[in-house]
Amino acid sequence: MAHYRASDSKREQFRRYLEKTGVVDSLTSVFVSLYEQQEKPTDALEYVKEHLGPMGQVSDTEALQQEVIDLRQKCARLIEENQDLKAKLQQHEPASKDGGTAI
Missing domain, CATH: 1.20.5 (Single alpha-helices involved in coiled-coils or other helix-helix interfaces)
Structure with a gap:
């Protein structure tokens, strides 16, 4: 059971890291934008890549x-x-x- 708790702790640290660096906000913004599209793009992954900006x-x-x-x-x-x-x-x-x- 100790292994399970250590895994949760690492996940929590990683989650805080993503929030602190703005990754969660950026992804949320792109996903909301995608959700609000009247006509969904055929390639959702390409849409996300385009709207995340110059990353990658x-x-x-x-x-x-x-x-x-x-x-x-x-x-x-x-x-x-x-x-x-x-x-x-x-x-x-x-x-x-x-x-x-x-x-």
Whole structure:
């Protein structure tokens, strides 16, 4: 019988851990949302995965982070190119725009 009580104690500790870390609230929220759906999704597990947020989607997060890095680098290159082109344009424009030579 001592083994049974030890098992209950571990379960209780684990339950408190899940409550403390917000897992119970998150799951409850998703289950309530699923329950309130007028038309239940055909794949309830997929619904739960989608509505739990980014948990378990590490590869997606990493891919998005890499995409952000790539886009920032591209943006920096485009800014530099834009500045270079503006400088070249300034070289080819007339020196004065305030009514210089009239034709």
